[in-house]
Amino acid sequence: MKSIFQHQSATADMSFVVREYLQPHFTSPFHFHDAYELIIISRSHGKLYVGNKILNFSDGEIYLFGPGLSHCFLNDRSFKETGETAHAIVIFFKEDFLGKDFFTRAELAPIKDLLQLSAVGLKLELPDPWLHDKLHAMVQSKGMEALLSLLQILHRLSHMQAHLHSINSTIPKIWPKQGDSNRLEKVIRYIIDHFKEEPNSKEAASVACMNEAAFCRYFKRRTEKTFSQFVNYVRVTHATNLLMQKKWSIAGICYECGYKNISYFNRQFKNVMGVTPMEYRMNHSNANAAIIEEAI
Known part of the structure; x- marks a missing residue:
């Protein structure tokens, strides 16, 4: 499945990107990034196409996609007919956003393992109110507070690997042509x-x-x-x-x-x-x- 490449740049005062999406329905096309994408679906449901897989998505779910993994969230017609607003919070960050060798340190080995696993796409299967609250708070966080929150989130996810579902069994191909x-x-x-x-x-x-x-x-x-x-x-x-x-x-x-x-x-x-x-x-x-x- 061919996809659009989307480059994600850090802002002047942040080394990573936090975005909140409020839309009648999700509108992003098939795409992939040069960054990791951590997303919580606050309000929405439909079908997620990621790599070569199709799955349902719904309120409260958390996903982590590695760089280069094609994906697209599409709302079912039933959601569009409700007239409700689709709501998601997304964090984009690159592996070297804290320095080239940051995640090679021994203390961060579980997070490095988590990031490697995200190459096939990960879905958190266990509800976690702490993660939900922390991800929503990221919208208003700035500076060191935001950075510490992101590391805490990654730390928590890295110790929940028993509840992380690998969406694809192998790393999917990236189609280089984007025209269609x-x-x-x-x-x-x-x-x-x-x-x-x-x-x-x-x-x-x-x-x-x-x-x-x-x-x-x-x-x-x-x-x-x-x-x-x-x-x-x-x-x-x-x-x-x-x-x-x-x-x-x-x-x-x-x-x-x-x-x-x-x-x-x-x-x-x-x-x-x-x-x-x-x-x-x-x-x-x-x-x-x-x-x-x-x-x-």
């Missing part, structure tokens, strides 16, 4: 907005301003999936989110995700996740109970 990222983003947004209906390659090709045959070849090259495989991947990803909510029956989730019958839904879900929807629900209900108990 806008085209690909429009197609992905089309899929996100229509996966509950019947998105098709002909309409997607029109969105990309290409003929259908050329578009199908192009899409497979960029995403490493056929158009129908990608749509199915998005549907299954959405289903995993609904399976975590007891109010949804398996049949209800099937139709909500755009499938027409339960047996086909079960088959497609197992092809992607390796287990049936019911097995996934049972496995993750037990895991969530353990996480909540530990957080308490």
